[in-house]
Amino acid sequence: MLLEIGVLVVGIALLIFIVFAIPSLLQIWRTARSIEVTTEILNRDLPAILGNVNRITDDVSDTTTRVRKEITQLSSAGDKVADMVDQLSGVESQLKHSVIEPLSDMLTTLSASTRALNVFIRTLRSG
Numbered sequence: 001m002l003l004e005i006g007v008l009v010v011g012i013a014l015l016i017f018i019v020f021a022i023p024s025l026l027q028i029w030r031t032a033r034s035i036e037v038t039t040e041i042l043n044r045d046l047p048a049i050l051g052n053v054n055r056i057t058d059d060v061s062d063t064t065t066r067v068r069k070e071i072t073q074l075s076s077a078g079d080k081v082a083d084m085v086d087q088l089s090g091v092e093s094q095l096k097h098s099v100i101e102p103l104s105d106m107l108t109t110l111s112a113s114t115r116a117l118n119v120f121i122r123t124l125r126s127g
Helices: 002-126
Strands: none
Touching: none
């Protein structure tokens, strides 16, 4: 009798376990189906997505290369402009020393000569 009661208790416990396990097993089955559908969608769409990503990556790489080339060219042009400004500064300095200063000296001399001539003429007329 004790054996029969033990078997009955184990049977009832097994039945309760099965009853409570059924919803969990159903949820696991639904989740597995959902994963299967998601996997099929990914397998179908992923190659196109990867192709787009590769194309975008190539475009970004090409754009980066072009931008670097343009920056290099602009830098070179900036260096040339700086060299030209330096050269113009040197030309200005040379022009000042070789043309403007002698011209200024010549005008000063001419002005002094003109005043001297005016004084000479006044002296000659008054004399």
